[in-house]
Amino acid sequence: MPRQQHRRQLVYMTNQQHANRWRRLVRGKKECWSKHERHQYWQAGAHVEPSxxxxxxxxxxxxxxxxxxxxxxxxxxxxxxxxxxxxxxxxxxxxxxxxxxxxxxxxxxxxxxxxxxxxxxxxxxxxxxxxxxxxxxxxxxxxxxxxxxxxxxxxxxxxxxxxxxxxxxxxxxxxxxxxxxxxxxxxxxxxxxxxxxxxxxxxxxxxxxxxxxxxxxxxxxxxxYFVPSLRARLEALFPDRRVFTHVARYILLPANYLWDRIVRSYHGHLEHHDVLLGLQIRPVDETQEDIFERVLACVTSTQYLPAVILPDQWQAMADDVEDEGLRGAQGESIGVFVAALNGSYASRLSTLYSQGKPYSAQTVSIYSETHDTTERQDDRQQYAAALEEMFLLSFAHRLITSDFSTFGYTAAALAAIDPWSLNIVKRAEVDWRSNDRPVCQRTVSEPCALSIRRQFKCPDGDSHTSDSETAFVRTCPVIDAGLHLELPRIPDFIGAV
Structure with a gap:
């Protein structure tokens, strides 16, 4: 076992022992487990602290x-x-x-x-x-x-x-x-x-x-932020402008039954990997092949996952691989947690990386939790599964989410990770198949306020189109009907801690 992974497991065992002891002490009391334990799981964004x-x-x-x-x-x-x-x-x-x-x-x-x-x-x-x-x-x-x-x-x-x-x-x-x-x-x-x-x-x-x-x-x-009095309060409380991150980490506390499911899933399948990638794929009504190709192009172009040599290409690629050598950290284990209503994306990725040979020395394992094919209103079990997936995504070191997805917005903000956003969601204003659109692009961890523009008018005739004091309130990427807060870029997680 690599030294870094062994050290991380020892740290987890210590944390888990403390958590179990604490839970025994408060048994019977109305204590919220996630309130006391959640911070130990946000690894990539652990340095983002409230003011x-x-x-x-x-x-x-x-x-x-x-x-x-x-x-x-x-x-x-x-x-x-x-x-x-x-x-x-x-x-x-x-x-x-x-x-x-x-x-x-x-x-x-x-x-x-x-x-x-x-x-x-x-x-x-x-x-x-x-x-x-x-x-x-x-x-x-x-x-x-x-x-x-x-x-x-x-x-x-x-x-x-x-x-x-x-x-x-x-x-x-x-x-x-x-x-x-x-x-x-x-x-x-x-x-x-x-x-x-x-x-x-x-x-x-x-x-x-x-x-x-x-x-x-x-x-x-x-x-x-367009209201001067509110902007002053927001800037005092959130000097880093990560409003959603700090507020969500304060009030978005999974109930005990759900938190227990979340940590069991994490420790059972995800925590032992050197690098954990969260992959959220929103649409279920588009051509699966088109979306899968874009997902694969994104994970490899970002170098979050290695390219794969398929079985029928092994012989043809053998000389190139021998000459160039395997890329990537030697023996690095990458876990990929896939959150999608359509389970075929996770199964296809799993088949690809289990049958093919990664063009690197890395090993890749694919995991997913639910395989519902439709989003049902007022289905409490499905909502519980969705919140579980949001938190598991937020425990990742790196994130790829779907554009315009509030599900992905929540996971990225909880994690305090600037995700890559997949251009795959169908909208009337945008053709995601357009050749001039990248398969994915870097965004910020704070959500987009969809549908609102700077051009609205106030009763006193004032407008916000050229307000230098709120220049950091920018138009969302890809679509002009939306606003988001400009943030300092968070560097990518490099390797195991």
Whole structure:
């Protein structure tokens, strides 16, 4: 066994022994295992640490959340009493709230985009985030707060939601008689005149409202930087601009049953490799052969995987291999974790690297977890499997994801890895088969805010098209209807630690 691999296994055994001992001590208590163990698995992005200001703000936010939710058992009555100016039994002076409908009728990736964005907004504007206890996310995640819960009874939540929906949508219209709060509806179909939510004057009006209802299916953090007051808070808390990474590592905590599955899969199949490559292939409705060829071209052109000599080419290539020698680290073991709804991609890669001869001294092993062929709404088992795959991808040293995929966005941001993005997702604006498009291209770990452009107008006539203070909010690669944050490049993982 190579010395480096042996050392890593000893470190894991020590960590696992501590984890097992800790779990025995807290057995019977409502402790979240992933909250205490997750950081030991993010190897490539382990150096990405939250700022001291963010750590302090977490403590202050949890204290505020506890004060603003403690003792409230009937949220429906509390909401209407507060809205009508009646006295409340709880000490809620100065408290404001953000109610979240987490991406209904969408996949898990979109729900996570909504959760991270809404929490970020609540975090920087000092609002207590709350959501119904009957949703998909509560079944998958631990409560992140030490002394309060972000869940309220579903029947009470939906009564509040029904009332807030009557209010001004994104404050694009005059509030009128409904003064209880604001309905913030942000998705890829939101018309341009409602993007005024990301304008200075609108946010000044929103700040006066005690209640906000958020419905979204997208990552809407980048345009928050257009509001000077919000930009100042974001820059203080996230000087590296890795907003999604730090927020997701804080609140995206798999429940114990799911975390146990994740770590068992990792230690059972993935952790013993010198290099772990995560490969996420999103589409299921395109020609499999076309996509497989592009996937293979990407993994070899990036040199993440070696090219393969097929059996019928062995004799013809023998002299060249002997003359040139085998490339790659001697004896290096590469594990490839494939996350795809279509299981044929993993099986074809496995066949290719088991029957062919890698044009290097490296060994390649292929692994995958699920083989569902369709994405089913409200299938909790499928959502649990999806979150498991997101975290397993995030434990990789290197990542290749699919363009426009919120699934891939989540994995890359958790890992704090700048992935290569496969140009394989069908969109009306882009022909991925075009010869002038590369098979894959390097992107950043923060997600793209799809569908929003800089060109939207604010009520005061201001625009963001030439704002030098937000020049780092750039148009997403490949498609112009989207914004992302420019980040310093993270170097590739080189070899075993």
């Amino acid at each position: 001291a200001a963010f750590v302090r703000q977490k403590t202050e936010y949890e204290r505020m959340h506890h004060r603003c939710t403690e003792g409230i058992t009937d949220w429906k009555a509390f909401y209407f009493n507060q809205s009508e100016g009646k006295s409340a039994t709880a000490d809620v002076d100065g408290c404001k709230y953000a109610f979240l409908i987490p991406g209904q009728w969408h996949g898990l990736g979109n729900r996570i985009m909504s959760l991270i964005s809404t929490f970020t907004y609540a975090f920087i504007t000092h609002r207590a985030i709350l959501m119904p206890d009957d949703g998909i996310l509560p079944s998958l995640l631990c409560n992140p707060f030490a002394h309060s819960s972000w869940l309220i009874p579903a029947s009470q939540f939906w009564a509040i939601k029904a009332d807030l929906e009557k209010g001004p949508r994104n404050l694009a219209e005059q509030p009128g008689k409904h003064s209880r709060g604001v309905f913030c509806h942000l998705d890829w179909m939101t018309p341009e005149d409602e993007w005024t939510f990301f304008c200075k004057r609108t946010q000044e009006e929103v700040a006066e409202k005690p209640f906000m209802l958020f419905w979204s299916d997208m990552f809407f953090v980048p345009p928050l």
